[in-house]
Each structure stands twice: as C-alpha cells, then as structure tokens.
Amino acid sequence: MNIFVGVDLGSTTTKAVLLDERGTIAGRGITNSRSNYEVASRVAREEALVTARFNLVRNALVADSELAGIADGFVPLLERTFRREQYRDQLRRLRGELHRSGDRGRRSQSPTRLREVLDLIVDEMDERADRHFGALAVRKSDFFRDLAGGDYMALAERFAEPGGVEFETLSGLFDRAILPVENSVSETPMEELVGRALDAAVGASGPRGGAAAGLELAVARVRSTPLEELSSVGTGYGRQRLPFPKEQIRSEILCHGLGAHVMFPATKTVLDIGGQDTKAIQVDENGIVTSFQMNDRCAAGCGRYLGYIADEMNLGVHELGPLAQQATTCVKINSTCTVFAGAELRERLSLGQRREDILAGLHRAIVLRAMSLLARSGGVREEFTFTGGVARNPAAVAALEQLVAENYGERTINISPDSIYTGALGAALFALSASRKAA
Amino acid sequence: MLLQKEMIGKHYRDLASAGDEGSKVVYTFVPGNLTELMGSFGVLPVLPEINALQSGMRKLSGDYISEAEKQGHSEDVCTYVKCDIGMLKKGNVGPTGLKLPEPDLLLLSYTGCFTFMKWFELLRQEYDCPVAMLHVPYQADGRIHDHHRDYIVEQLESEVIPKLEQVTGRRFDEERLRQRLALSAEAENDLVWVLESAKNVPSPIDAYFGGVYYIGPIFTAFRGTQAGVEYYQTLRAEIEERLAERRGPTTPEGELEEERYRLVMEGPPNWTSFREFWRMFSEEGAVVVASSYTKVGGLYDRGFRHDPERPLATLADYCMGCYTNLSLPARVDLIADYIREYRADGFMINSVKSCNSFSVGQLLMLRQLEERTGVPGGFIESDLVDPRYFSSANIKNRIESYLQMLEQKRGTAA
Amino acid sequence: MNAELAQLLDRVRGLSEDVDFACVREWKGQGSGRKAVGYMPIYVPRELIHASGMLPVGVLGAGDRLEIIRGDAYFQSYICHIPRSTIEMALTGRLDVLDGMLFPSICDVIRNLSGMWRLLFPDRYVRYVDVPQNFSPDVGGAYWRRELEQLWSDFSGLAGRPRDARALARSLEIYNENRREIRRLYEARSLEPWLYPASELYLVTRAGSVLPPEEHTTLLRRYRELVAEESERREEDLSRIVLVGTFCEQPPLGLLLTLERAGCSIVDDDLLLGLRWLTEDVPEEGDPLDRLAAAYLECSCQTASVYQPEGRRGGWLVESVKRNQAEGVIFCAPSFCDPALLEQPMLVEALAAEGIPHTQFKYSENTGQFAVIREQAGTFSDSIRLWSEA
Structure with missing residues (x-):
C-alpha cells in the first residue's frame, strides 16, 4: 500500500498521520516531543505505521463475512498485546540503562546491591505490564515515560529501605536512564513487534475451525503487505529542526487550515490554542489559508498559561476546566501575563475569592x-x-461559545476529539497533493 | 556601496576633528532635517537615530540600552533614545569607533514623532548648549495648509536661523541655501528613478533592505552637496546596468536568482538582526518592491522636490511631507497605491515596539489595505535596536507561513 | 457623613463610572438639536465648543468597567490601555452620543488614534488639535489663533449657529469661574488634605468632564461647603506627597484609595489636567479669540507633552513640592506612556538636586490589583516620615 505521511512536531507532543492514495486516514501516531525532535518524529511515524497495520487487519477481517464477527474483539486485543510487547521491549532497554547509570556512579552502596534492587524493581514492573494492558485497564498516559515512571517510583519507595539503597539514588537513576531510552529507537524493529503481537493475539483470541485458519491467512496477508511511504511533509513548532528537506516542510498555519477543512469541510475560521502559541486562521472553501494572526512574542493566553495556573493551584491541567465550570460568578482577571498571573491569583485567593470563580475568570x-x-x-x-489542547477544556469552550455568540452571532463551533491531529493531517494532505502533482 | 562607505567614513572623520578644525556641530533628526540650511552655515550634522541604528547593526545597542535602563529609563519607551543615552554615558564613541563631538546646537525638528521632543530635552540636560525647536504641524487631514507652512517659515526665521547665526557667527546667506537646494533636487531625481526601477518585473533592487542603503546619503549629511549628486548618479548608472542585464537585487547571499514574491513593506526594519531578517526574505525569493520606511526622510517619489525658488517654504513643505508626519488614512492610500503601481503580491507590516508613530494603527491599516486591495497582508513584530525584541524563530515562522500562503493562493488562482 | 454629601459623592462616582454617557444623552434630550463634542486628554479649548451651544465631553477611557473584546484587536501589546477602551466604547456604540471628536497633540498614540477615527468613522467630525510648541506670540500665537479660528468655524458649522463673539466672551467667563473653583479646592486641599481625600477630589473634579461647566461649578462649590460642615474628618498624620504622571490614562479609583490607605496624603497631582489647564483667568478685555489664544501661550500649566523652551525640566514639580509643603513625590505613570515615562528621568534629576524623596510605579486604567503598590507606597510613606523626623 502506498502511504503519505504528515508529521506535526509540537512543543509538547509530536503527531503523525498516514493517508492512503484516496486520502483516507490509514494510521495515526503520537508521542511526547522530548528533547530530541528527530527521535520524536520517528517514533510518532512508527506508531502511525503500527496503527495503520492494525487498521489493515481490521479491514481484512470486516471484509470477510466469516471473520467480520470477531473484528471488534480481535483488533483491540491485538493492540493491547502489541502495547504490552512494546512496553516490555522498552523495559528491557530501561533495565540496561539503569545498570549502566548505576555502575557509573560513585556511591556508598555496593554496585552489586544497587543492581539487585534495580532488578527487583524492573522485574516487578515487567509483571505489572499485564495489568497496564489488560482489557479493562485504564492508563493515565500512553507514553512510556509516564507509565514506567509511575511504577518505578512506587516500587523504588517500596524496595529502597529493605534493599539498603536511598530512594533519592534510585529516582535519580531513573531520571538519567529514561533519557537515552526515550531519545533512541529500539533495535527491535517495529515490524517484528507487530509480528509478535499478531502471533500472540491469534493464539489468544481462540477462534476455532475454519475461522482460525481464515484469521491466520488474513493476518499473514496483512503482515506481508508492504507499507510504502511515497512522500512526507513536516510541520509544527519545532519544524525548522525537522528531519525533512526544506521543500517538504509546510507552515503549521497552512497545515492547520487544511486539516480543519478536511475534518469539517464547511470551516471558514479556525482557532488553535496550543501550548506555545495561539493562531487565528481564515480559510476559503478549499481549505486554503486567506489570512492568519498569531499571538505576539509572549505566551500570554496560551495553553502554557493554564499549565502555570495549574501548578500554582496544585492541580492537574485537565482539572481546571471542570472546576471553573462550577463557578457561581466569573471574577474579572486583568492579567493574562504568566509572570503576573501567580501574584494575582494568590492575592485573589487571600481576599477570599472562590477558586472556582477565579478559574472561570482565568479561562x-x-x-x-x-x-x-x-x-x-x-x-x-x-x-x-x-x-x-485548550479545545479539550470545557470551561474554555464554554467561554468561547458565549463570546462568539455575543460578538458574531450564532456560529457552529466544531471541536473534533481528534483535533490534536489537525496539523499532521494537513501536512499529510500536502504530501499527498505534492505527490499527485509530481505524477 | 563602496562609495557610500567612503562618504560616511569621511563624515565621521570630519566630526571627530570638528573641535580641532573649529567646525560647529549640530545634532538633529532624520525626518524634517534641514540639511541644506545647516550646510549653508557650514555646520556638521550628527543624527542620533543613525548612530543608534548603526550601534544596533554593530551589536552594541543591547549594552547601551541596559545602561540607560540602569540610569532610570523605562523599559517601555523608545530604544533609539535609550541606545543614544547609553552611548553617551559610555563615552559617546560613534559607529566608526571615533568619538563624537559635543553639540554646539540641538536642532529639534519636531517632525512626525513625539519622542523627538523628549529625546532632545534629555540631551539638553546633558549638554550646555542652545536648542532650536521647530514645531512641524501634523498633516492630520491629509494636506498642507498655508498657515502651517507660514508657521514653519516663521519659526525658521525667528528661531532656527538666528540660533544658527549665533552659534556659527555667520550671517544667513539665502543664495548659498538656494545653491544647495538645487543640488538636492538633482540628487532627488536620481533617487526617485532608482526607487521606481522596482516597478520592473523582476525588480533590479530591493527597496527596503537594499533601500536603506540607497536612502542613506540623502537622508543624512549629503543632501544638497556635490558628493550627494555624484553618489546618486553612480547609483543610478549601476541600477540601469543591472536592469539592462536583467539582474536581480543584491542580497546577503549575493545576487537573487529568482524573484518569487513581490512585497510592499510598512514599518522600519529591525537593526540588531538586520542581515538575518533580510535573509528570511531573500532566501524565499521575496523582494520588497516598495516601502514606507524609505520615505521617512521625504516622499520624493510622490513629486516633492526641494525648490531653490522658495527656499524656506520648500523646507517647510519638506518637513510636513515626511512619511511619519502623514495621517493614517494618507498612509493607507500611499501603500495601497504602491501595491497597485508596483504589482505586489502582498504587503507586510513590521511593527516595532519602539515607534508608536509608526505602530499605532498598523493593525487597522492591515485590515483596510486587505479590504481595499484584495491583497493579503502579513504582520510581524520586532524592535528597532532592542535585541531582546527580535524573536528569530517567531518572525521566521510568520514570514514563511505568510509566503507559503501567497504561494498556495497563487496555486489555486492559476 | 452628611446625607447630602454622600449623595453628591454617589452622583459623581456614578458619572465617572458611566461608560454609556447617560448624562450626556440626558443633556442632549433636554433641547432639540443639542450636540456634544468629545475630547481626549489633555487640553482642548472647551470654551469654543461651549460658545457654539454644544457640550464638551471628556473621553477618558473606560477604566476597568469594560471588558476589552474588540479594542485589543487594534493595538499591539506594547501600547497603553486608554486607546483600547476608547475604541471599545466607540465600536460598541457608546460614543454615538458624540457629534464630534477631538484628539489633542499629547503623544503619537493619541495622534494616530485620530487617524484611526477617520478610517473607522468617516462620517463623523474628527479633528486633531495640534497645540503650538512655539510660545512666541507672533509665531506660535499666530498659528494657534488660526487653528482656534478653524475650530470655532467647524463648531459653528456642526452646531448650525453663527460664530458669536459675545457668546464666546461669556463662555470664557464661565470657564474662568469653573477653573477658579477647582483652584480653590486644590488650595483648600493643600491646606487641610484630610478634609479632601484624593479619591473624592478626583471624582468631584472629573464630573466637570461630562457636566455643563455652569452646573459643575455649582457642584464644586456645594462640595466645598458640605465638606466644611463635615465634623467627622479629623486631621491625620500622613505623608504629604505630590502625584505625577496621571495626566492622560486615568488611574483606577482603587489606586488613589490604596495610596491614601498606605499613609500618603496627596497634596498636589496632575490628574484631570485639561480641566484646569490655564492657571490664570483668561483676561476679560479684548477680542475673545485673541485672549483665548494668548492664554494658552502665557498661562498653560507644565506637563510632559508641552515643550519648555528654556531652563531645565522639572522646575514646576520642585515648585509644587515647596508650595504644597510636600515631603515626597510619587511617580505613577501608565504602562507604555511615552510622555510620562520619558519625562520621568528628568523630573527625578530635578528632585534629586533638591534632595526630595520619590518613588515610582506603573499602572494601567484597568489594574485591579494593588497589593504591590500598597506595599511600596506604605514603605515610601513610612520612610519619608522617618526621614523627616530624623
């Protein structure tokens, strides 16, 4: 299958979208941007290839009348199995890095003792992998750093004292070890992991008789289908450092405009509030940008500002919106300057104003x-x-709906649950149309 | 270019030896500068804005600005002023490394910028010398009124000329002024030809980044001099040749090979990252074919010429006609005309923090111009000489997005 | 507090908070064909508007009473706040009550705002009032007289009534009286500042930007009488300070209250300078237009946006400190205010030469948080008291 790749390198997450020749989404991937943009965009792209592969499986099953019935059970199982395999692979690399870091340090503990404790922790983490990727598991995050970090810290706390190792030593080791794990790509090829997952899933799903043979055949066919990348386009905040040649880079403004147009074809105006900047874009009936504005040099009023407020209030960013929705009145906030926000916040709290009301004002x-x-x-x-990101915040959406209605009249406000992929989708469309033009 | 370097070098050498030679030195501003009148008295001009922008280009402005802020100047105000004050506090060494002489007179031509007045009031606190104030009324309703011209002429007669006489010990010689005005007009003709050569497609010049070099001599000490006339003859001959050979404009990377976008530019450039800023355009094949900044020292391309027949009245008209003394509607008209006359694909506004005279209203100009011309506008923000206000990634991002938008629009139109 | 005084203060507070200019609408409704002309800070010759039978209306921004939705779309982040709220008021129809608008030559922001007005409201009367910076009667004076003549013709055209020299002479008297009354209040406040809190004096004076001058003069008088009867106001030991920098964008009332609560007693200020611009009466003899023009040259007060031909800057501030027996100066300038902030170092120098203590901070008309200012002003007030005791 021929595919066209769009990668959106954002300040916090990197997204990849794959399109097939008809422009349908074949796969999507997301990862945290880390400090290494090149690895981030590679990981996002591989993730997208994996989901593309899973989608192929699903399509193959749905197309087969005998197998259509098991598609809904099989594909999620396949996905979970893959994630678990991938997680374990990363754990193997983490173990190696932990050992390396442990050996390097000059510590009071004996290196053997330290290694023992580290192994205890990682062994236990490995066992917990099944729990993370069980059918009913709820994961707070899909990123390895978050998932493994949570387990590691909890286990380190448990094993530190009995093992005669300081907790600080262990947590320091993790911080060092996670970087190389994140910033390099596994030597195990992604395709191999997918293959392993497929085998495991076929074994575990348990269809009998003809269905079993059909499933094996379908899976084998999908496994042997090559995914050939014909062209790719990169965009995003860090795009000047994207590993793409210059002519394969498109402005995030253009990508966002086009992506939004494809998601909602009647779109005329797009607002994007991300971590680092805010963009207002006007597009024509073909999704071509006709004008745009971005926030000025300070990040006031961007997603980062909410992050700052959340830290200030000791809350998670996702908790802010729901809290603000419980406001009874909306406190007027004058400063959207991140530098002054903390001070204003503290003063208002000290004046006895309700947290919910202040948050409503901030939104x-x-x-x-x-x-x-x-x-x-x-x-x-x-x-x-x-x-x-801010489009997922219900209080921000409510405030926007109200202000838009007051100032421009009733407007249809589109928010896609997949809006995080808007830029990458636009980039992939550019890749597709560039390839069509070249043909 | 070489010729210009030589001229400027000589000017600063003259300034450095002004004390020994007994020459008198007058500090004054670019917009509404009375170079011919000063020349007729044989005084040497020092232009603080030029010193500030040169300090910016030589990466000295950051230190000068911090120095001024340390002395109590607000971070909110014009960085030209702070750069100048900082330079003064650090020994007043000019851009060529030679010390600048102290002024014998501060000629405060209050044209098109409120800050000028405060700037020279600040300098007056530092120097014990007379100030000649020339209040130039704003062209708020888009035209020059007779009584505004009279007001300026009367100020020249009762304030500026007597103070020049007092400082130099010379009598005002109208004939000498006329001679200089005639030389000005000659150079102005050639300058206009050069600027308008950008109407050709492709253009042989960049009228903004390259333009600042072209306006250098005529906006400063060399208007009304034989050297100025010769400079513009040479420049014109060079551009004529360039045009005949269908060569593109000079850029930091050599000659531009392909003109991909023709832009009109509003607002002054950033000086601290001037070449980097220029490259953001030239690397994309964007050529500025007309700009408002190159009109801060006079709108010669709209027909004004210094006129030896009416020596003081022509100076008055000159002052009132400088770009920053125009009303916002007049500025919108001018840029809309440029977009049409120079067949521009788009226009871009560089909004600088320092200069409210330029910046206030630019967002409205943007909208009005888009509505009126149907051509999309771009908007970027920076500063004149404050390196803290040049966010390279942000500006590059906007310029690229804007140019890609033009490209994409062109793609659908075709 | 005396009920009438409380009522009067309620009224002036209401006037200052009214971003819809209800009192101007009311005034216009009281006679057919009545018109009003708005003006921004600082100085415009209100006498000419008045003499044409129209109401001069000060447009002083919207403070913190309007949420800026459209206004910010027109101004970059490094521009002061007053043009934002002014545009916001205009675009929301709140200034439709004004039949014309004047923009004095105070700085480049207000200057360009006049051009924005022309672009946004091409059908309305707009004029940039370019006051002379040359103070010679034959030069700046002649120019200014021509400008005033033009303004007067414009107003007479706008009002639909011929220019009437007797009406102008009458208006000069009415405004003389009004300024005299304000001067009396300022003098009284300087003598017994505890009787006239700055926040009150500000509101009472500010009412003059929307009320007809005759009515305002009466109000000022009544205020002074009522305060004199007020027995609750006791002498307090506060630091006497002069407040500088507040001549254009208005400080929030909370800021003035904060300064007072922090132990500062304001004995002079540059608030609402345009309403008391001429420091002496315009003479009663001679051609009224000549007299009005000459008054600007001869008895304008000094502030950052006016050129001073001779001498070092800041003499007036030192003089005010001495005349009002102030112990210190608070520089309180709007953020991004070019005139005030460029002027400040020169004023500081003048104060330093006299050993007068000073402190400085910035505000914007919609500032809602005063914790930092309270602390700073409190420390300043304490320190100058310690200093004067030593």
Whole structure:
C-alpha cells in the first residue's frame, strides 16, 4: 500500500498521520516531543505505521463475512498485546540503562546491591505490564515515560529501605536512564513487534475451525503487505529542526487550515490554542489559508498559561476546566501575563475569592485574548473550528461559545476529539497533493 | 556601496576633528532635517537615530540600552533614545569607533514623532548648549495648509536661523541655501528613478533592505552637496546596468536568482538582526518592491522636490511631507497605491515596539489595505535596536507561513 | 457623613463610572438639536465648543468597567490601555452620543488614534488639535489663533449657529469661574488634605468632564461647603506627597484609595489636567479669540507633552513640592506612556538636586490589583516620615 505521511512536531507532543492514495486516514501516531525532535518524529511515524497495520487487519477481517464477527474483539486485543510487547521491549532497554547509570556512579552502596534492587524493581514492573494492558485497564498516559515512571517510583519507595539503597539514588537513576531510552529507537524493529503481537493475539483470541485458519491467512496477508511511504511533509513548532528537506516542510498555519477543512469541510475560521502559541486562521472553501494572526512574542493566553495556573493551584491541567465550570460568578482577571498571573491569583485567593470563580475568570481572560486575534484575522465566520489542547477544556469552550455568540452571532463551533491531529493531517494532505502533482 | 562607505567614513572623520578644525556641530533628526540650511552655515550634522541604528547593526545597542535602563529609563519607551543615552554615558564613541563631538546646537525638528521632543530635552540636560525647536504641524487631514507652512517659515526665521547665526557667527546667506537646494533636487531625481526601477518585473533592487542603503546619503549629511549628486548618479548608472542585464537585487547571499514574491513593506526594519531578517526574505525569493520606511526622510517619489525658488517654504513643505508626519488614512492610500503601481503580491507590516508613530494603527491599516486591495497582508513584530525584541524563530515562522500562503493562493488562482 | 454629601459623592462616582454617557444623552434630550463634542486628554479649548451651544465631553477611557473584546484587536501589546477602551466604547456604540471628536497633540498614540477615527468613522467630525510648541506670540500665537479660528468655524458649522463673539466672551467667563473653583479646592486641599481625600477630589473634579461647566461649578462649590460642615474628618498624620504622571490614562479609583490607605496624603497631582489647564483667568478685555489664544501661550500649566523652551525640566514639580509643603513625590505613570515615562528621568534629576524623596510605579486604567503598590507606597510613606523626623 502506498502511504503519505504528515508529521506535526509540537512543543509538547509530536503527531503523525498516514493517508492512503484516496486520502483516507490509514494510521495515526503520537508521542511526547522530548528533547530530541528527530527521535520524536520517528517514533510518532512508527506508531502511525503500527496503527495503520492494525487498521489493515481490521479491514481484512470486516471484509470477510466469516471473520467480520470477531473484528471488534480481535483488533483491540491485538493492540493491547502489541502495547504490552512494546512496553516490555522498552523495559528491557530501561533495565540496561539503569545498570549502566548505576555502575557509573560513585556511591556508598555496593554496585552489586544497587543492581539487585534495580532488578527487583524492573522485574516487578515487567509483571505489572499485564495489568497496564489488560482489557479493562485504564492508563493515565500512553507514553512510556509516564507509565514506567509511575511504577518505578512506587516500587523504588517500596524496595529502597529493605534493599539498603536511598530512594533519592534510585529516582535519580531513573531520571538519567529514561533519557537515552526515550531519545533512541529500539533495535527491535517495529515490524517484528507487530509480528509478535499478531502471533500472540491469534493464539489468544481462540477462534476455532475454519475461522482460525481464515484469521491466520488474513493476518499473514496483512503482515506481508508492504507499507510504502511515497512522500512526507513536516510541520509544527519545532519544524525548522525537522528531519525533512526544506521543500517538504509546510507552515503549521497552512497545515492547520487544511486539516480543519478536511475534518469539517464547511470551516471558514479556525482557532488553535496550543501550548506555545495561539493562531487565528481564515480559510476559503478549499481549505486554503486567506489570512492568519498569531499571538505576539509572549505566551500570554496560551495553553502554557493554564499549565502555570495549574501548578500554582496544585492541580492537574485537565482539572481546571471542570472546576471553573462550577463557578457561581466569573471574577474579572486583568492579567493574562504568566509572570503576573501567580501574584494575582494568590492575592485573589487571600481576599477570599472562590477558586472556582477565579478559574472561570482565568479561562475567560484566555479566550478574550483569542477573541482579539480572531478579530485581527478577520472575525469569526460560519463554520468555526476550534483545535489545540485548550479545545479539550470545557470551561474554555464554554467561554468561547458565549463570546462568539455575543460578538458574531450564532456560529457552529466544531471541536473534533481528534483535533490534536489537525496539523499532521494537513501536512499529510500536502504530501499527498505534492505527490499527485509530481505524477 | 563602496562609495557610500567612503562618504560616511569621511563624515565621521570630519566630526571627530570638528573641535580641532573649529567646525560647529549640530545634532538633529532624520525626518524634517534641514540639511541644506545647516550646510549653508557650514555646520556638521550628527543624527542620533543613525548612530543608534548603526550601534544596533554593530551589536552594541543591547549594552547601551541596559545602561540607560540602569540610569532610570523605562523599559517601555523608545530604544533609539535609550541606545543614544547609553552611548553617551559610555563615552559617546560613534559607529566608526571615533568619538563624537559635543553639540554646539540641538536642532529639534519636531517632525512626525513625539519622542523627538523628549529625546532632545534629555540631551539638553546633558549638554550646555542652545536648542532650536521647530514645531512641524501634523498633516492630520491629509494636506498642507498655508498657515502651517507660514508657521514653519516663521519659526525658521525667528528661531532656527538666528540660533544658527549665533552659534556659527555667520550671517544667513539665502543664495548659498538656494545653491544647495538645487543640488538636492538633482540628487532627488536620481533617487526617485532608482526607487521606481522596482516597478520592473523582476525588480533590479530591493527597496527596503537594499533601500536603506540607497536612502542613506540623502537622508543624512549629503543632501544638497556635490558628493550627494555624484553618489546618486553612480547609483543610478549601476541600477540601469543591472536592469539592462536583467539582474536581480543584491542580497546577503549575493545576487537573487529568482524573484518569487513581490512585497510592499510598512514599518522600519529591525537593526540588531538586520542581515538575518533580510535573509528570511531573500532566501524565499521575496523582494520588497516598495516601502514606507524609505520615505521617512521625504516622499520624493510622490513629486516633492526641494525648490531653490522658495527656499524656506520648500523646507517647510519638506518637513510636513515626511512619511511619519502623514495621517493614517494618507498612509493607507500611499501603500495601497504602491501595491497597485508596483504589482505586489502582498504587503507586510513590521511593527516595532519602539515607534508608536509608526505602530499605532498598523493593525487597522492591515485590515483596510486587505479590504481595499484584495491583497493579503502579513504582520510581524520586532524592535528597532532592542535585541531582546527580535524573536528569530517567531518572525521566521510568520514570514514563511505568510509566503507559503501567497504561494498556495497563487496555486489555486492559476 | 452628611446625607447630602454622600449623595453628591454617589452622583459623581456614578458619572465617572458611566461608560454609556447617560448624562450626556440626558443633556442632549433636554433641547432639540443639542450636540456634544468629545475630547481626549489633555487640553482642548472647551470654551469654543461651549460658545457654539454644544457640550464638551471628556473621553477618558473606560477604566476597568469594560471588558476589552474588540479594542485589543487594534493595538499591539506594547501600547497603553486608554486607546483600547476608547475604541471599545466607540465600536460598541457608546460614543454615538458624540457629534464630534477631538484628539489633542499629547503623544503619537493619541495622534494616530485620530487617524484611526477617520478610517473607522468617516462620517463623523474628527479633528486633531495640534497645540503650538512655539510660545512666541507672533509665531506660535499666530498659528494657534488660526487653528482656534478653524475650530470655532467647524463648531459653528456642526452646531448650525453663527460664530458669536459675545457668546464666546461669556463662555470664557464661565470657564474662568469653573477653573477658579477647582483652584480653590486644590488650595483648600493643600491646606487641610484630610478634609479632601484624593479619591473624592478626583471624582468631584472629573464630573466637570461630562457636566455643563455652569452646573459643575455649582457642584464644586456645594462640595466645598458640605465638606466644611463635615465634623467627622479629623486631621491625620500622613505623608504629604505630590502625584505625577496621571495626566492622560486615568488611574483606577482603587489606586488613589490604596495610596491614601498606605499613609500618603496627596497634596498636589496632575490628574484631570485639561480641566484646569490655564492657571490664570483668561483676561476679560479684548477680542475673545485673541485672549483665548494668548492664554494658552502665557498661562498653560507644565506637563510632559508641552515643550519648555528654556531652563531645565522639572522646575514646576520642585515648585509644587515647596508650595504644597510636600515631603515626597510619587511617580505613577501608565504602562507604555511615552510622555510620562520619558519625562520621568528628568523630573527625578530635578528632585534629586533638591534632595526630595520619590518613588515610582506603573499602572494601567484597568489594574485591579494593588497589593504591590500598597506595599511600596506604605514603605515610601513610612520612610519619608522617618526621614523627616530624623
């Protein structure tokens, strides 16, 4: 199968979208951006290839009347199995890095003792892998750093004292070891992991008789289908450092506009509030950008601001919106400056204002900044698509809905659950159309 | 280019030896500068904005600005002023490494910029010398009124000329002024020809990044001099040749091979990263075919010429006609005309933090221009000489996004 | 507090908070064909508007009473706040009540705002009032007289009534009286500052930016009488300070209250300078337009946006400190205010030469948080008291 790749290298996450020749999404991948953009975009792309492979399996099963019935059970099982295999592979690399770091340090403990404790921890982590990837497991994050980090710290706390090793030593080792694990790619080829998962899933899914043979055949066919990457386009905040030649790089503005257009074809205005910047974009009926505005040099009013507030209040970013929705009144916030926000917040709390009400004000303040960018770019036209991390925040969405209605009248506001992939989708479309033009 | 370097070098050498030679030194500003009148008195001009921008290009401005802020100047205000004050506090060594002489007169031509007034008030605190204030009324309704011209002429007669006479000990000689004005007009003709050569497709010049070099002599000490006339003759001959050979403009990377975008530019450039900024355009094949910044020292391309027949009145008209003394509607008209006349694909605004005279209203200009011309505009933000205000990644991102947008639009139109 | 005084203060507070200019609408509704002309800080010759039968209306921004939704779309982050709220008021129709708008030559922001007005409201009367920076009667004076003549013709056209020299002479008197009354209040406050809290004096004076001058003069008088009857106000031991930098974008009322609570008693300020611009009466003899023009040259007060031909800057501030027996100066400038902030180092130098203590901070008209200012002003006030005791 021929595929076209779009990679969106964001400040916090890197996304990849694969399209087939008809422009349908074949696969998607996401990973944290880490400090190494090249690895991030490679990982995101491989993740996308994996999901593409799974989608092929699903399509093959659905197309076969005998197997269609098991598709809904088999594909998630396959995915879980793969994730577990991948996790274990990463754990193997983590163990190696932990050993290496442990041996290097000059510590009071004996290196053998340290190694023993580390092995105890990693062994236990390996056992817990099944729990993380069971059918009903709820994971807080899909990123290895978060998943493994959580387990490691808990286990380190448990094993430190009996093992005669300081907890700080162990946590320090993890911080050092995780970087090389994240910033390099496994020597086990992704295709091999997928293969292993397929084999394991076929064994575990347990269809009998003809169905079993059919499943094996379908899976084998999918395994042997080559995924050939015909062209790729990169975009995103760090895109100047993307491992793409210059002509394969497109502005994130253009990608966002086009991506939003494909997701919601009637889109005229796009607002994207990401971690580092806010963009207001106007597109024409083909998704071509006609004008855009970005926030000025400071990050006031961006997602980062909410992160800062969350830290200040000792909350998770995702908790802010729901809390703000419990407000009874909306406190007026004057400063969307991240530098002053903390001070203003503390003063208001000390004045006895309710946390919920202050948060409602903060959300409104952010949306007000976005409103002025929208006005600069040419207003809010029908339909209006809202993307970026902040689009998942219900309080921000509510404030935006209200302000848009007050200032521009009723507008359809589109928010896709997949909005995080908007830029990568646009980039993949550019890759596809570049390849069509070349043909 | 070489000729220009030589001219400027000589000027700073003259300034450095002004004390020994007994020459008198006048500090004044670029917009509304009275170079011919000063020349007729034989005084040497020092232009603090030029010193500031040169300090910016030589990466000295950051230190100068911090120095001024340490002395109590607000971080909010114009960095030209702070750069100048900082340079003064650090020994007043000019851009060529030679010390600048102290002023014998501060000629405060209050044209198109409120900050000028405060700037020279600040300098007056430092130097014990007279100040001649020339208040140039703003062209708020888009035209020059007779009584505004009269007001300026009267100030020249009652304030500026007497103070020049007092400082130099010379009598005002109208004939000498006329001679200089005639030389100005000659150079102005050639400058206009050079600027308008950008109407050719492809253009042989860049009228913004290259343009600042072209306007250098005429906006500063060399208007109304034979050296100035010769410079513009040489420049014109060079561009004529370039045009005949269908060669593109010079860029930091040599000659531009392919003109991909024709842009009109509003707002001054950034000086601290001037070449990097320029490269962001030239690398994409973007050529600026007309700019408003190259009109801060006079809108010669709209017909104004210094006129020896009406020596003081022509100076008054010159002052009032400088770009930053124009109303916002007049600025929108001018840029809209440029977009049409120079067949531009787009226009871009570089909004600088320091200069409210330029910046306030630019977002409205952007909208009005887009509506009126149907051509999309781009908007970037930086500063004149404050290195803290040049965010390279951010600016590059906007410029690239903007140019790709133009490209994409062109693709669909075709 | 005396009920009438409380009522009066309620009224002036209401006037200052009213971003819809209800009182101007009301005034216009009281007679057919009545018109109003708005002006921004600092100085415009209100006498000419008044003499044409129109109401001069100060447009002083919207403070913190309007959420800026459209205004920010027009201004970069490094520009002060007053043009944002002013545009916001205009775009939301709140300034439709004004039949014309004047933009004095105070700085490049207000200057360019006049051009924005022309672009946004091409059908309305807009004028940039370029006051002379040359103070010679034959030069700057002649120019200014021509400008005033033009303004007067414009207003007479706008109002639909011929220029009437007698009406102008009458308006000069009415405004003389009004400024005299404000001067009396300022003098009284300087003598007994505890009787006239800055926040009150500010509101009472500010009412003059929307009320007809005759009515405002009466109000000022009544305020002074009522305060004199007020027995609750006792002398307090506070630091006497002069407040500088507040001549254009208005400080929030909370800021003035904060300064007072921090132990500062404001004995002079540059608040609402345009309402008391001429420091002496315009003479009653001679051609009224000549007199009005000459008054600008001869008895304008000094501030950052006015050129001073001779001498070092800041003499007026030192003089005010001495005249009002102030113990210190607080520089309180709006963020990004070019005139105030460029002027400040020169004023600091003038104060330093006299050994006058000073402190400085910035605000914006919609500042809602005063914790830092309270602390800073409190420390300043304590330190100058310690210093004066030593």
